[in-house]
Structure formats: C-alpha cells, structure tokens
Amino acid sequence: YGYNKSIFKVIPNGFLVSASSSLQRIKEFKKELLIGDKDIVIGTVGRFHIDKGYEYFIKAASILSHKYQNLKFVMVGNGLDLNNQELMS
Numbered sequence: 001y002g003y004n005k006s007i008f009k010v011i012p013n014g015f016l017v018s019a020s021s022s023l024q025r026i027k028e029f030k031k032e033l034l035i036g037d038k039d040i041v042i043g044t045v046g047r048f049h050i051d052k053g054y055e056y057f058i059k060a061a062s063i064l065s066h067k068y069q070n071l072k073f074v075m076v077g078n079g080l081d082l083n084n085q086e087l088m089s
Contacts, residue, residue, distance in 0.1 A: 033072065033074065035072050036070075038070055039071070039072045040068075040070055040071050040072070041071075041073075041074055042061070042064075042071060042072070042073050042074070043073065043074035043075065043076065044057050044074075044075050044076070044077075045075075045077055046077045047077045047078040047079055047080075048077060048078065048079030048080050048084055048086075048087060049079075054075065054080075054087065057073075057075065061073040
C-alpha cells in the first residue's frame with residue numbers, strides 16, 4: 001500500500017472472546033436493548049468522529065426503519081451516548 005514496512009507496525013482491530021461466554025453476553029445484550037429473536041440488528045462499532053460517517057448510518061436507519069418493522073440499529077463506542085449533543089440533535 002505504499003508504506004515502508006521497516007518503520008510501521010500493524011495493530012489489528014478487534015478482540016477475541018470465547019464462544020461460550022459470547023452467546024450468554026449476546027443474550028444479555030439483546031434483552032437489555034429489547035431486541036427480540038426475530039429482530040434484525042444492524043450496528044456499528046467505533047468512536048464518535050466525523051470521519052466515521054455516523055450521519056449516513058442514521059439517515060440509512062431512518063429510511064430502512066420506515067420500510068421494515070423488525071430492524072434494530074445499534075451504535076457502540078466512545079461518545080455514542082445520550083450526552084453527545086451533536087449525535088442527539
């Protein structure tokens with residue numbers, strides 16, 4: 001990609017969780033957010049920043065939620081909460 005390998009180190013995104021704990025955590029997460037078994041979840045994970053394009057995610061969620069009743073949209077990350085005035089507006 002044009003980067004000099006000798007001066008850069010790749011740190012991959014993501015995290016590792018065990019399969020057994022993941023299923024229980026998913027069930028708890030869905031219950032907490034009132035997500036039913038037949039609901040389809042569309043989500044994004046990352047900090048709140050203009051470069052992340054959250055405005056497009058929200059616009060798409062608005063369009064799709066009017067067409068499909070079983071969709072749930074979830075945003076997870078730093079700054080993605082009720083205290084974020086820009087996001088809430």
